[in-house]
Ligand SMILES: Nc1ncnc2c1ncn2[C@@H]1O[C@H](COP(=O)(O)OP(=O)(O)OP(=O)(O)O)[C@@H](O)[C@H]1O
Ligand code: SF4
């Protein structure tokens with residue numbers, strides 16, 4: 322197991338370098354960060370030259386990338402559009418997005434799995450058909466539509482919650498945005514659980530559990546659920562990275578100052594350090610989440626052995 | 629009427645002579661998209677304490693479905709029991725509450741399934757799965773249950789039980805896994821064990837070992853055993869009596885040695901002739917011609933008539949009743965006398 326983890330961590334290095342270089346290349350080579358600083362005005366050539374030199378932009382792309390990576394390792398992600406360091410921007414943005422993601426994951430786990438179990442065990446019944454239709458709607462309607470609709474209904478009309486989240490983003494204000502963020506994944510979790518449960522209810526070992534005279538709740542929880550949730554847990558694990566990166570739309574709708582919001586600002590203002598810095602961290606989160614899922618898989622299913 | 633009924637003669641005090649388990653006129657049907665499949669059409673059989681009943685028959689003849697109905701683990705729906713009684717220790721289990729039946733399962737009637745690999749839970753250790761019997765039914769602690777599990781594993785002769793109790797099913801060989809299934813069935817010392825083709829999934833050499841173990845465990849107790857198989861070869865050594873099923877009915881039942889000597893039903897005869905035998909080495913192996921009937925369209929009259937070498941016109945119109953052939957013997961054939969005779 323230990324060797325497996327080390328090998329996986331080593332494998333991450335080329336993936337990490339490759340993906341960060343790609344982002345770096347796209348942001349730096351395809352835009353002009355200096356021009357962006359001046360907005361509509363044409364920059365004074367001497368000043369522009371000075372800024373280029375300060376930002377290490379007068380070197381080759383490869384050298385720039387090496388320089389950037391070197392700085393990352395000493396914790397310097399450069400300066401954001403508002404003059405703050407990107408690191409301090411991350412320090413304020415990531416906790417907010419992590420809170421939002423936690424809320425979303427909780428929704429996925431509780432509602433998604435519950436709906437999946439109910440529909441999986443009552444296949445073909447009205448509940449099943451109804452929920453299945455609902456998941457189809459949720460999956461096919463874009464998040465910004467459901468987001469604005471729910472914001473309008475619960476935030477503006479019913480006033481159950483604030484339509485826009487305050488800068489400190491406490492948990493209670495993140496419930497509705499968390500739900501919006503979770504919706505599509507929640508629909509997938511429901512379907513995945515449903516299929517998995519339906520498949521396993523006919524499994525021989527479930528029949529054995531019944532034949533042993535175990536009470537129904539024990540058959541369902543210890544035997545049926547324990548097996549059926551393995552693919553679901555894996556899905557939710559991999560979804561962590563996707564949720565954090567995918568929060569851009571949700572954070573825009575509810576004006577949450579998290580990762581998605583800052584990333585959006587960075588792109589809008591063509592601020593390379595912000596974009597590259599945030600994406601780099603997201604890539605890292607994604608890779609680690611995947612490793613964690615693989616390890617979790619081995620814990621949940623003893624037939625899987627990593628060496 | 630079953631042969632056992634006629635045997636009883638004068639009415640005796642019901643509880644004293646009542647068999648451990650008696651299935652009476654059991655019907656099971658499955659409602660599928662293509663229609664109603666009548667998997668079991670009036671099965672009668674009984675088992676006494678300490679006795680082994682072998683249930684024989686081709687694939688699809690309803691052996692497992694009957695067993696599932698006894699255990700109360702039929703898929704309902706699509707399954708349905710429109711008719712019949714299953715008397716266990718004198719009480720009709722089909723009239724019991726779901727909770728009462730659950731308490732019989734595992735505790736009084738246990739079942740051994742064919743494929744131990746798929747029948748054991750892949751993500752729980754065998755110790756957990758064995759211990760669950762004691763924890764749920766007897767309220768033992770996790771630790772005490774584990775100790776009992778190790779004892780059980782010893783009893784079915786799994787080498788190094790103490791070291792292997794925390795292993796998972798996939799870490800055992802096929803024979804060892806089936807021993808674990810047997811251990812699980814034995815756990816609470818039930819009165820009746822139903823073994824549904826317990827050796828079919830195993831290698832030939834291992835088959836005999838597992839069969840011997842089962843027979844030995846049964847000999848040293850008073851439990852009844854229903855052994856479902858389509859292998860007539862193993863039956864002779866272990867069974868006391870045999871029930872042969874065809875298309876959801878019992879076509880012949882008899883004490884084991886009599887059926888080998890002198891079958892009273894053409895189907896049984898066909899089955900016996902299809903066993904490879906040393907004294908007929910070199911001869912072509914006999915096979916009953918044709919296929920088992922489609923349960924959606926069981927032939928009128930005797931269900932076996934399209935395949936029967938002795939079929940007459942009456943066989944295509946009248947369903948043969950189970951005729952009493954002798955003491956404890958019955959045959960559902962219009963021409964059982966002729967069959968016995970030749
Ligand atoms: N859950 C079910 N739904 C629909 N039909 C079923 C179901 N279970 C069994 N059957 C049908 O009942 C019939 C009898 O099946 P059963 O399993 O009892 O046969 P068997 O005698 O045990 O055969 P085998 O030797 O192959 O195990 C089969 O034709 C099968 O298609
Ligand atoms: S009743 Fe007729 S068809 Fe059926 S087994 Fe006897 S002889 Fe054959």
Ligand SMILES: [Mg+2]
Pocket residue numbers: 691692693824
């Ligand atoms: Mg079967």
